[in-house]
Amino acid sequence: MSSLAVPVQPLEPDGQVTSLPVRTQARSVELAAAQQAAADLLVALGVDLSGESMAETPARMVRAYDELLTPRDFDLRTFPNDEGYEQLVIEREIPFRSLCEHHFLPFVGAAYVCYLPGERILGLSKLARVLELFAHRPQVQERLTQQVANWLNEHLQPKGVGVVLVAEHLCMTLRGARATGSTTVTSALHGLLLNDARAREEFFTLAGIHH
Structure with missing residues (x-):
């Protein structure tokens, strides 16, 4: 799994506005497996997931961590x-x-x-x-x-x-x-x-x- 982002082209010569695209390399993410693992972890810790308010908690946990582990692509613009x-x-x-x-x-x-x-x-x-x-x-x-x-x-x-x-x-x-x-x-x-x-x-x- 990788969350590195790398430049994909060099800067242009001085005197121009330049843009250096920085693109995030894809991570291997298996959301369904992660959700099951989150549910297993909570149950193993004695957390009751049977109630309506807790039923989607493992899925929410996974989405939250996925967001925290995913930087956005951007263009490094210089002048x-x-x-x-x-x-x-x-x-x-x-x-x-x-x-x-x-x-x-x-x-x-x-x-x-x-x-x-x-x-x-x-x-x-x-x-x-x-x-x-x-x-x-x-x-x-x-x-x-x-x-x-x-x-x-x-x-x-x-x-x-x-x-x-x-x-x-x-x-x-x-x-x-x-x-x-x-x-x-x-x-x-x-x-x-x-x-x-x-x-x-x-x-x-x-x-x-x-x-």
Whole structure:
């Protein structure tokens, strides 16, 4: 089973609006088998499925997980940086949700994504699309953060990239430690955002992460 999405054509030469299609590779999904497995799991846990309100619960569970594991296709549109913009571009508080691969419970939060343009600038909605691309699969937050930063650094070729994720993990707040209200913060940096302390501090300050 795979939920990877991959670019299928290279970017065009500079000076043009370009579009890089990112298409999700099909996962092998057997909904009927998954629904039966969900029903078996609930029954094994002592859940009574005989009532009318619970009869469709296994099917709803399967549809919910299938949605959480399926990112949407998108086109990575970039534009020439005609004005030579050399300051940070920051998208704050992008909501995301993913599945903890250890307990298969959701973790939800907000992302702060930044890049320092090189020769190309990016359609802003695509920052959220790239985040969704990697969030819609079994994950750990550390890997998710790094994957988003690496992908943008590779495909946009900016002068710097910064990604910070702040998330609540239900596997920690609903069970186990039951640390209600706790959040996990992870970061990944490339280029000037990694190597230049002033650029890094500007990102954190403008994104409001210190707060």
